[in-house]
Amino acid sequence: xxxxxxxxxxxxxxxIYRSKYTGIKETDILLGxxxxxxxxxxxYTDLISYKKLLExxxxxxxxxxxxxxxxFNKKEExxxxxxxxxxxxx
Numbered sequence: 001x002x003x004x005x006x007x008x009x010x011x012x013x014x015x016i017y018r019s020k021y022t023g024i025k026e027t028d029i030l031l032g033x034x035x036x037x038x039x040x041x042x043x044y045t046d047l048i049s050y051k052k053l054l055e056x057x058x059x060x061x062x063x064x065x066x067x068x069x070x071x072f073n074k075k076e077e078x079x080x081x082x083x084x085x086x087x088x089x090x
Contacts (some may be wrong), residue, residue, distance in 0.1 A: 008044055015039055015051055024058045031061075034086050049075040 016039060020032035031054075039047065053061065053076060063069035064080045065087070071077035 008047070011044075011047055012039055012042075015047060015054070018051075022054070022058050027061065029059045030083070030087060034083055037086065038082065041088055046075075046079075050079055052076075053079050 016032070016035045019035035020028050021041075022028050034057060038051065042050065060069065063076060064076075065084060071080055
């Protein structure tokens with residue numbers, strides 16, 4: 001059980017780091033603050049979905065955030081909506 005916890009914590013740290021260093025400064029700031037606030041409470045499944053979103057790249061995340069592209073699935077839609085609501089409250 002402790003090993004599972006340690007693996008999740010390592011995965012979480014990597015995602016937070018990746019969120020802060022995406023390649024575009026504005027995205028780094030937004031996703032870095034978002035990751036700091038939300039990822040700690042995400043399930044492992046949610047973290048994997050977030051990782052897939054990050055891997056889709058900054059341009060796609062931007063298009064999703066400004067409604068120029070539709071999410072692939074409900075999980076991605078949930079994440080984008082959470083990011084959008086966080087952005088409005090920053």
